[in-house]
Amino acid sequence: MLASAGQRDGEPVAAEIAGQIEQVIVSAGLAEEVRLPSERDLAQLTGASRPTVSQAIRILIVKGLVESRRGSGAYVRRKPETSLAATVSLMLSLNKESVVHLNDLRLWLESDGITQAITRASPAEVDAGEAALRRLAASVGNTAAWISADTQFHATLVRASHNPFLASIYESVHETLINYEYRNWIGSGTVPDWLRPSEAAGLTALHAPILAAVRDRDEKAGRIAVLRHHHVMAQHLAEVAAHSAG
Structure with missing residues (x-):
């Protein structure tokens, strides 16, 4: 049973509720893919308002412990990558200017991952990429759902490289960058x-071209598609940095 947070609202209470939910996930050993109770049920369990619970869920999404599925709810996402992502996130928080270097690292990891996936991906893994792309398209307009779906899409394809270490490091780096990119919108519940x-x-x-390159076994197209995505992400990160500086 979660402890009641009363009727107080605000970020400190949201962090407290997030901590309670995290404790339940860890102590109960909830498996990945388990659906969390609805925000309404969590609000009743904690005594907090639904907006506060919603903010708490967003905090857990940023931490990588929970993923949001548009129209379905929040699900447990317990992975070894979580602690590595936390370390990368700490490094970035200590030096915000290093985001450019982290984005370069993401490019190098994804380029190699996609190159290997092009030669190693099974038909089932390509199908998983197709499903991840559909989920990504359905998440447009919902910032929290997009973060989860975008990470799932890219990670699904890089995992098809069949190198678990490359996939884990890549996912940690990508997750840190996208959370940094969208952190202000996640905090406010708005959409960029x-x-x-x-x-x-x-x-x-x-x-789509990244997936198409893996499906078509086209290494050149894969590198071009990954590089194009990298440039767009770099533009978004530069906009975030400019906004923060202003």
Whole structure:
């Protein structure tokens, strides 16, 4: 049973509720893919308001312990990569200017991962990539769901490299970057301009060529698609940095 947080609202209470939910996930050994109770049920269990519970869930999404599935709810996401992502995130928080270097590392890891996936991916892994792309497209307009779906899409393809260490390091780096990119919108529950439904076609067109290259076994196309995605992400990160500086 979760301890009651009363009717207090605000970020400190949300962090407290997030800590309680995290404790339940860890102490109960909840398996990955287990669906958490609805926000309404969690609000009743904790005595907090639904907005506070919603913010607590967003905190757990940023930490990588929970993923959001649009129209379905929040699910447990317990992986060894979580602690590595926390370390990378700490390094970034200590030196925000290093985000450019971290994004370069993400490019190098994904480039190698996709190159290997092009030669090693099984039909089932390509199908998993197709499913991840559909989920990604359906998440446009929902920042929390997009973070989970975007990480799932890229990680699914890099895991097809059949190198678990490369996949784990890549996922940690990607997760840290995307959480940094969207942290302000996650905190406020809003949507950035480039993630609005009107941009859905462009976002799909940015990701689909990566999957197509793996499906078609086209290494050159894969490197071009990954590099194009990298440049767009670099632009978004530069906008975030400029906004933070202002």
